[in-house]
Amino acid sequence: MMFGSFHQVKTRLMQTKPYVIFLAFFGTLLIIIGLVCYLSVFHSLINRIISERLIISEGSEMFEKWKQIPMPIYYQYYFFNVSNPLDIERSGAKPRIKEIGPFTYRSKWSKNSIKFNQNDTVTFREYKSLEFVPELSYGSDTERILTTVNGPLAVTLALLQKAPLVVRNIVSLGLSTITEGFFIKRSARELLFDGYPEVLTSFGPLLNPSIPNTKGRFGWLYGRNNTDDGLFTVFTGKNNLAKINQVDRYNGLNEISYWKKRSRCSRLDGTTDGQIIALGRDRSFHLFHPELCRTIRFIPIELALNSSNFISKTLDNNQIKFTVDRFTPDSNVLSSWDDYGGNSCYLSKLTPPRPELGDLLVNIRQRNQNQSKFSIKPFMRIKNGRIFFRSGVFDMSQCKYGAPVLFSYPHFLYAHPNYRENIGGMKPNESRHRFEMLIEPITGTSIRSYARIQINIYISKPPWISRFRNIPEIVFPVFWQELRAEATMDIIERINWALTKPFLYADIASYVIIVIGLLLVFLSGCFMLKNNFKSTQEKVTKSAKNNTIVEGKLHLEEYINNSIRLKSSNKNGINVGVINRENNGDSFQQISDIK
Structure with a gap:
C-alpha cells in the first residue's frame, strides 16, 4: 500500500510540468526566507547598522553630538x-x-x-x-x-x-x-x-x-x-x-x-x-x-x-x-x-x-x-x-x-x-x-x-x-x-525613527516575501490540479473510445476510489457506466441506458 502510494506520487511528479515544480520550490523558499528575516536577520542587521553609527569617529554625525552635547x-x-x-x-x-x-x-x-x-x-x-x-x-x-x-x-x-x-x-x-x-x-x-x-x-x-x-x-x-x-x-x-x-x-x-x-x-x-x-x-x-x-x-x-x-x-x-x-x-x-x-x-x-x-x-x-x-x-x-x-x-x-x-x-x-x-x-x-x-x-x-x-x-x-x-x-x-x-524633541524624534521605521519597513518586507511565496505555492497547486484534471480527462476519453463509447460527448462526473463514474450522450440516449482501474488496464462497464 505504502509503496503503491509512493509510486503514484512519483509518477505524478514525473508527469508534472517543470515550471509548476519551480513555482512550488521557489515559493517555499521565499516563505522560509521571509520567516528567517522576520525572526532574526533584518532586526539583527538594523541593530548592527544603528550600533555602527554610534561609533565616535571624526566627521561623523555622531561625532558632532558627542563633541558638544546638544x-x-x-x-x-x-x-x-x-x-x-x-x-x-x-x-x-x-x-x-x-x-x-x-x-x-x-x-x-x-x-x-x-x-x-x-x-x-x-x-x-x-x-x-x-x-x-x-x-x-x-x-x-x-x-x-x-x-x-x-x-x-x-x-x-x-x-x-x-x-x-x-x-x-x-x-x-x-x-x-x-x-x-x-x-x-x-x-x-x-x-x-x-x-x-x-x-x-x-x-x-x-x-x-x-x-x-x-x-x-x-x-x-x-x-x-x-x-x-x-x-x-x-x-x-x-x-x-x-x-x-x-x-x-x-x-x-x-x-x-x-x-x-x-x-x-x-x-x-x-x-x-x-x-x-x-x-x-x-x-x-x-x-x-x-x-x-x-x-x-x-x-x-x-x-x-x-x-x-x-x-x-x-x-x-x-x-x-x-x-x-x-x-x-x-x-x-x-x-x-x-x-x-x-x-x-x-x-x-x-x-x-x-x-x-x-x-x-x-x-x-x-x-x-x-x-x-x-x-x-x-x-x-x-x-x-x-x-x-x-x-x-x-x-x-x-x-x-x-x-x-x-x-x-x-x-x-x-x-x-x-x-x-x-x-x-x-x-x-x-x-x-x-x-x-x-x-x-x-x-x-x-x-x-x-x-x-x-x-x-x-x-x-x-x-x-x-x-x-x-x-x-x-x-x-x-x-x-x-x-x-x-x-530634546529632535533627539527623541531621531531615536524614535531609528527604533521604529527601519524595523517597520523590515517587517513589511518580510511579510511581502512571505505573501509572494504563499502565492507562488498556491499557483503551483492550482496548476498541478489543472494538469491532473486534464490528464485524467484525456485518459478517460481514450479508454472510453476503446470500449463502447465511440460517439457523443463524454462527461466526467466523479472519481471514487479506483473507479470513474461517467456518462456519455449520443443519438440513442444517455449511457451511464463505470471505468474500473485494473492492473492490466481500464475496463468499461455499462450500468444503464437512458433513452
Missing part, C-alpha cells in the same frame, strides 16, 4: 539654611535646618583638545560653563543670603588634629583672632562659584602642602566654572562597540590614584558623562565621576528596590513612543565596609584626635559632649586609628586634601537613620531625591538624567580649643545639587 543641562542647588546658629554655638543645641532653593544654572559642555589615537581611543578635555537662570530659581543668587556652616573653619579644625605641634600652636593662635563663628552668612553665588575672602584659607598650605592656593578665597565650587574636569581618554567603540565611551585613562593614568593600586576601588572603568552607555550583559553599567573620586555602578531600578514596578517607562508624546530602562546606583555604593566588604579599599584620610593626649583628651571630649542639649546618635566607628562612617555617606577626604567632605544622597536618603536624627528638618523623598537615569537600551542613549548628590562636612574639633567646645560633632549637610539633562 541636550539642555541644568544644575540646581538647594542649600540647608541653619535656623538656630546661636543656640548651636552657645549651648550645643540640635541643629535645625530649612531647605532653600533651587538656584538654577544652565550648563554647556563641549569637548576640546580632541586627539584620536591609534589604539581606537580618543583624548580630550571637556569644558563646562554655567550661567544663572533667574526664572527657574528661588530668588537671586547674589541677593539671597543664607546661613550655613563655616566650611573653611570646619576643614581647618579637622586638619589641625594631625598637624605637628608647632603648626597647631600657630593655627590655634590665628583661630582665636577670627571674628566670625562656626556659622556664616553669604549669598548662594559666593558659596558656590565666586567664593568670598577668607583668611582661614591661608592656613591650608600650612596644614597640608598639597592644598592648592586659592588666593585667599573660598567657595564650595570655586574655580569650577568655565573649566574642565581633567584629561580623559576613552574608547571610540571601533572594533568593539561594547567599550564605546569607556574610560581608558584619566589624567594619563589607568587607575584612580587616590585608592590602593590594583584594587577594586582604583579600577578605572565606566563612561565619562553618561551620554552614550554600553549596557553589560547583566543590564548594568558604570559611570566614572571625577568630582566624586570614584566609579559608580548603576543597575535597573527594580533590582535596586526589589520591585518589578519600576522596570521601564514608556515615553509617549505626539506619536513618539519607545521604552527606556530606568537605572539607579547600586545599593552598595554608599555602604560602609562592615556592611559591604567590597568597599573596604575606600580608606579615609581622616584620623581621630591625636592619641598622645591620652585620657586627658577623652575626659575633655566627654565633658564637651555632656554640655550638648541633645544626645548625638552614633554615626561612625574607629578602627586601627581610622574613622569609618556608617552606611549612607562616602568619605572623600582622600581626594579632597584631607578635608572632611562627604557625599550622600539628598536628605540622607537610604542612609543610616542616625544621620537624619542628628539634624532637625531632614525630609528624604525617594521620588525627589533618588539618583536616576533613563537609558534607551538599544542605542545606549541617555534620555533623561537626575544626578542628585548632597555635600556634607564632618565636624570634628580639637578638644584643646575651647571656643568651639559646644559645637556638636556630627555630619552636617551643606547643600544638595541636581544635575538634570533631558533629550
Whole structure:
C-alpha cells in the first residue's frame, strides 16, 4: 500500500510540468526566507547598522553630538539654611535646618583638545560653563543670603588634629583672632562659584602642602566654572562597540590614584558623562565621576528596590513612543565596609584626635559632649586609628586634601537613620531625591538624567580649643545639587525613527516575501490540479473510445476510489457506466441506458 502510494506520487511528479515544480520550490523558499528575516536577520542587521553609527569617529554625525552635547543641562542647588546658629554655638543645641532653593544654572559642555589615537581611543578635555537662570530659581543668587556652616573653619579644625605641634600652636593662635563663628552668612553665588575672602584659607598650605592656593578665597565650587574636569581618554567603540565611551585613562593614568593600586576601588572603568552607555550583559553599567573620586555602578531600578514596578517607562508624546530602562546606583555604593566588604579599599584620610593626649583628651571630649542639649546618635566607628562612617555617606577626604567632605544622597536618603536624627528638618523623598537615569537600551542613549548628590562636612574639633567646645560633632549637610539633562524633541524624534521605521519597513518586507511565496505555492497547486484534471480527462476519453463509447460527448462526473463514474450522450440516449482501474488496464462497464 505504502509503496503503491509512493509510486503514484512519483509518477505524478514525473508527469508534472517543470515550471509548476519551480513555482512550488521557489515559493517555499521565499516563505522560509521571509520567516528567517522576520525572526532574526533584518532586526539583527538594523541593530548592527544603528550600533555602527554610534561609533565616535571624526566627521561623523555622531561625532558632532558627542563633541558638544546638544541636550539642555541644568544644575540646581538647594542649600540647608541653619535656623538656630546661636543656640548651636552657645549651648550645643540640635541643629535645625530649612531647605532653600533651587538656584538654577544652565550648563554647556563641549569637548576640546580632541586627539584620536591609534589604539581606537580618543583624548580630550571637556569644558563646562554655567550661567544663572533667574526664572527657574528661588530668588537671586547674589541677593539671597543664607546661613550655613563655616566650611573653611570646619576643614581647618579637622586638619589641625594631625598637624605637628608647632603648626597647631600657630593655627590655634590665628583661630582665636577670627571674628566670625562656626556659622556664616553669604549669598548662594559666593558659596558656590565666586567664593568670598577668607583668611582661614591661608592656613591650608600650612596644614597640608598639597592644598592648592586659592588666593585667599573660598567657595564650595570655586574655580569650577568655565573649566574642565581633567584629561580623559576613552574608547571610540571601533572594533568593539561594547567599550564605546569607556574610560581608558584619566589624567594619563589607568587607575584612580587616590585608592590602593590594583584594587577594586582604583579600577578605572565606566563612561565619562553618561551620554552614550554600553549596557553589560547583566543590564548594568558604570559611570566614572571625577568630582566624586570614584566609579559608580548603576543597575535597573527594580533590582535596586526589589520591585518589578519600576522596570521601564514608556515615553509617549505626539506619536513618539519607545521604552527606556530606568537605572539607579547600586545599593552598595554608599555602604560602609562592615556592611559591604567590597568597599573596604575606600580608606579615609581622616584620623581621630591625636592619641598622645591620652585620657586627658577623652575626659575633655566627654565633658564637651555632656554640655550638648541633645544626645548625638552614633554615626561612625574607629578602627586601627581610622574613622569609618556608617552606611549612607562616602568619605572623600582622600581626594579632597584631607578635608572632611562627604557625599550622600539628598536628605540622607537610604542612609543610616542616625544621620537624619542628628539634624532637625531632614525630609528624604525617594521620588525627589533618588539618583536616576533613563537609558534607551538599544542605542545606549541617555534620555533623561537626575544626578542628585548632597555635600556634607564632618565636624570634628580639637578638644584643646575651647571656643568651639559646644559645637556638636556630627555630619552636617551643606547643600544638595541636581544635575538634570533631558533629550530634546529632535533627539527623541531621531531615536524614535531609528527604533521604529527601519524595523517597520523590515517587517513589511518580510511579510511581502512571505505573501509572494504563499502565492507562488498556491499557483503551483492550482496548476498541478489543472494538469491532473486534464490528464485524467484525456485518459478517460481514450479508454472510453476503446470500449463502447465511440460517439457523443463524454462527461466526467466523479472519481471514487479506483473507479470513474461517467456518462456519455449520443443519438440513442444517455449511457451511464463505470471505468474500473485494473492492473492490466481500464475496463468499461455499462450500468444503464437512458433513452
